[in-house]
Amino acid sequence: MKTNKIKVKITTKREVANQLFFFELTSVDASVLPQANPGDYIAVETPSKDNRHYSIASTSNDGKSYCLVIKREPEGRGGSISMADNTKEGDELYISEPENEFSFVEGDEHLLIAGGIGITPIFSMFEHLVKTKHEKFKLIYLTKSESDTVFLNNLMGNDNVSIHYSKDGRYDFWDLLMTPSEKHIYCCGPKSLIAEIKDMTGHWPTRLIHFEDFTPVEAIRADDKAFTVRVKSTGEVITVSEKETMIHALRNKGYKINSSCESGTCGSCKVTHLSGVVDHRDLALDDDEKKNSLLACVSRSTGDEILLDI
Ligand code: FES
Numbered sequence: 267m268k269t270n271k272i273k274v275k276i277t278t279k280r281e282v283a284n285q286l287f288f289f290e291l292t293s294v295d296a297s298v299l300p301q302a303n304p305g306d307y308i309a310v311e312t313p314s315k316d317n318r319h320y321s322i323a324s325t326s327n328d329g330k331s332y333c334l335v336i337k338r339e340p341e342g343r344g345g346s347i348s349m350a351d352n353t354k355e356g357d358e359l360y361i362s363e364p365e366n367e368f369s370f371v372e373g374d375e376h377l378l379i380a381g382g383i384g385i386t387p388i389f390s391m392f393e394h395l396v397k398t399k400h401e402k403f404k405l406i407y408l409t410k411s412e413s414d415t416v417f418l419n420n421l422m423g424n425d426n427v428s429i430h431y432s433k434d435g436r437y438d439f440w441d442l443l444m445t446p447s448e449k450h451i452y453c454c455g456p457k458s459l460i461a462e463i464k465d466m467t468g469h470w471p472t473r474l475i476h477f478e479d480f481t482p483v484e485a486i487r488a489d490d491k492a493f494t495v496r497v498k499s500t501g502e503v504i505t506v507s508e509k510e511t512m513i514h515a516l517r518n519k520g521y522k523i524n525s526s527c528e529s530g531t532c533g534s535c536k537v538t539h540l541s542g543v544v545d546h547r548d549l550a551l552d553d554d555e556k557k558n559s560l561l562a563c564v565s566r567s568t569g570d571e572i573l574l575d576i
Contacts, residue, residue, distance in 0.1 A: 298329040306364035314348035321386035368478040376403040381455020485564040493567040530564035542572030
């Protein structure tokens with residue numbers, strides 16, 4: 267985690283929709299948690315010892331709790347399964363202070379678009395708009411069915427909210443996006459939804475269009491092969507199996523590598539590589555940096571061995 271760790275207790279945990287788990291995390295010493303702004307996320311140290319980022323959907327009125335909704339992803343990297351299956355109310359966890367890559371900009375008008383679990387940061391913006399009595403906004407929430415939907419009680423009854431049940435996530439946004447205006451647009455959801463909104467807003471000023479993509483980089487793929495890492499400082503040769511990441515293999519041998527997102531986006535796990543063929547899978551390094559650095563949470567080797575300067 268990049269920021270200070272905060273110890274919290276799970277004060278509420280329940281499955282609120284299909285594979286969607288609501289968590290209330292409360293400070294262990296009854297202190298007020300750092301203020302969270304709309305669109306903020308925290309890193310959570312899961313029982314599986316992974317760091318995972320989850321949006322803060324809501325904060326309690328007394329400021330002592332953050333509320334999250336975590337989707338259990340059977341095909342994921344294990345963090346969400348660990349949160350869903352290996353936690354219970356009363357357990358303590360470490361989280362980071364709130365961070366933001368999806369900042370909410372105050373404006374006269376807002377269009378909020380959520381697909382599936384993408385509702386979590388969008389819900390924090392919705393709550394903010396309601397609390398601050400903004401009336402000029404619209405929230406469109408695409409979800410498969412009622413049993414896949416969260417915050418129904420909070421959203422239903424608000425005339426600015428439209429919930430659309432659709433198995434394939436289809437919705438015709440063109441009427442809303444055809445004519446550019448000064449409206450801020452926020453979209454969070456699967457890649458297909460983000461790509462569609464990007465396509466439809468190409469003629470809008472970029473300062474008005476805001477995205478958050480929850481789809482993690484694929485650190486492990488079905489056709490991956492094992493490779494070895496040689497550590498320059500010790501000479502140790504470590505095998506990274508086809509089913510694990512480089513950062514896990516190094517940690518299992520006692521090497522300390524910083525991390526935050528563990529999905530190839532933040533750059534915290536950057537290490538220098540001295541030789542070997544690197545398969546960079548990150549979204550953070552530029553071409554120059556890739557010549558001698560790699561991000562150990564997602565990068566692999568397409569050759570036999572990588573030499574790391576650690
Ligand atoms: S931990 Fe964020 S890029 Fe690796």
